[in-house]
Amino acid sequence: MSTIFFNCPNCRIGIEADPSLAGGTAECPGCNSTILIPMPGIDKGMIVAGFKLESKLGTGGMGEVWLAHHTTMDRKVALKILSPGLTSNSEFVERFMKEVRNAAKMAHPNIVTAFDAGVDKGVYYLAISYIDGVELGNLLKIEKIIEEKKALKIIKDIAYALQYAWDEYKILHRDIKPSNIMIDRKGNAKLLDLGISKSLSEDAQLTLSGMIVGTPYYMSPEQALSKPNQDFRADLYSLGATLYHMVVGSVPYDAETAVGILTKHITESLPSPKSVNPNLSESCCALIEIMMAKNKSDRQNSWHDCIRDIDRVFSGMMPNTPTPDTAASFTETREIPSDDGNYTGRLHRFKNFKPRLVTETPPPTVQKINPRHERSETGTQIMRQPSIPPPKKNAGSEENAKQGSSFIENFSNYVKRHFWPIIIFSIIIFIPLSVFFISMIFRSFENLEQELKDIEAKRIIFRIQKQAEPLIKKQEFSKAAELLLQYDGPFAKETLEEREAIAKEYMYKIDKRNIGTSKDSQKQGTTQ
Known part of the structure; x- marks a missing residue:
């Protein structure tokens, strides 16, 4: 079996995988997200x-x-x-x-x-x-920001769905995000992917020990810490983060790693939506702050209360639920046995996590570690740069002795002695890496261009079908089919196959109508 080549669905970087990994999961080298390797x-x-x-x-x-x-x-x-x-x-x-x-x-x-x-x-x-419409995640890629009232209608639809799942079956979705929401042709929002839902009425624990389920950009603090007493307010937080993304145009928290993102959800104040999008109403900003409160007790007490607040904001009023302090930190705790330090340890690591960027690397020369390692006050081992031995003094020359004590000259001599090994090593590493990254960049651009073309083609088909709707209502199916087939605007060639398929459906309706008419005529002839 040949090597598998595919693109990360999140960052679109090109990836090469061994055939033995097909169907399994791996970490993307570009964005560090968990991805599924295609099944050949x-x-x-x-x-x-x-x-x-x-x-x-x-x-x-x-x-x-x-x-x-x-x-x-x-x-x-x-x-x-x-x-x-x-x-x-x-x-x-x-x-x-x-x-x-x-x-x-x-x-x-x-x-x-x-x-x-x-x-x-x-x-x-x-x-x-199959929902004939557009995924909210793709819609955000095109429009960047969703108009406030349109965004409120979308989250209200999803809130109704989550209220039904929770009130009727005590089921959590646990992965609310734009890519799990579809918008159909009538503008209604529908919830996708119950693959990681959690029913609190079942005793079986199906997730692996310590496994975090969900998407970091929209995950609640209690979900990030894998707390066992999660309820509907975890989904409520994620829906608030989705609303933030829709009306602001970016996720509320971002970092280089998933751990960094989760840490910000737990420890950092919510960035003001209005500071990014000044056109937002005060009531919408207040709704987001309530839904994304660090402590779940500060969020709405039920889905009914959440839907009520959405309706009030849609009408231009402030939510009924009090607005929490956005600077408040995550303080919820739970009782744990004295001999179980896993939870408190995880909470301590999250609250004290400080992402850092490593900008300095040791010179690419072979270094030997001195057996007598020095240690800091905290016990951390310290590796010192190798000292440059001073040149041997010439007993007969006082001038040479003074030169040997000069640090600058000694350092210069050291660099001269190692100059060519450094240059050769740099060339060996730099050229292949440059070729690799350039090829990855070109491949990413090609994939992005194709994805944008596909989205635009779908929008064109959607627009033509919208134009044909009045004809369909009048049962003028042949004219509707002609409208689809005669389109010669942008992406006419790319959308031809799909337009022909839709036109065939319309022609099929004509045949069905004709058959029905002929049968009626035959019946009338028989009675006569």
Whole structure:
């Protein structure tokens, strides 16, 4: 099997992976996020339990999501496939089947519906409704900032979905973020990916010990610390962080590593949304501050209270819930046995974590460590730079003795002696690294350009279908099909195949109508 080449779904950097890692997870060398290595055995045209795979929609934490055609029902579905690298792990399989059970419970207009699941030829799958619309994460890439009232409507829809999941089944989503929210053609928001939901009514603990589940950019402080007594307010915090991203145009906290981001969620004050986007209302800023309060007791007491506050902000009023002190630190604690220092140790590390950038490196020369290492007051071992031995003094020359005591001249001699090894070593390292990074940059730009083209093509199809809606309502399907086929604007070639497919659907409706008309005519002739 050949080497696997793919792009990180987060930072788009090109990655080369060994075939033996297919279907497993790894850490992206570009953004340090956990990514899934593509499964070479899952390809376009493959049929899984009666679902024919058409195109890959994306990659999640547990597998791939494909647009598929249900041959029996003749409809499009989104098919989630569990990675073959995980099926050998019974805990991951149990977690996948838990997702199936949780998704099957959900029957709400703002939650994506699941209707089939199982195993076919060793492939675990979950079929869910295909939402014809745009992912909120992609919408943010295009528009950067979502208008305040539009953003409030989106989070209100998601709040209704989360209220239903919590009030009816005590289920947490635990990964609320823009990429898990779809906006359909009517502007309604729908919640995706119940793959890492947590039902508090079940005793089984399916996550690994110490494993943090969720996305760091939107994660609540209690979730970052893996506290056991999490409730709906963890999702409420994440929804507030998503609202912040929508109306401000950037995530509330950012850092070079996931640990750095989580640390800021726990210890740093919330950056003022209005300082970044002055057009925001005071009431919207207050709503964000309440939803993202460090201590969950300062957030809304129920989803009902949250929806009420959203409605008040939408009407231009301040939320009913008191606004917390944004400078307050995370102070929640829990009782732990005296012999268990894991939780307090983790909290201490998070609160005292200070990210630092290493800017100095030792010279690329071979250094020997003196057996008698010096230690600081805290016990940390210190490596000293190798001292430069002074030249031997010439007993017969007082002038040479003075020169030997000169530090500057000694240092200069040291550099001269090691000049060429340093230059050769630098060239050997620098040239391959330069070629590698330049190739990665070019590849990233190409992938980004293609992604933007795909998004623009979808927007064009969406706009043409919008123009054809009046014709569809009048049942003028042929004109609607003609409108799609005659488009010759930007990306006409790239969207031709999809436009032809939609036009065929319209022509199929004409045939069905004609068949119905002919049958009516035959019935009338018979009666006569």
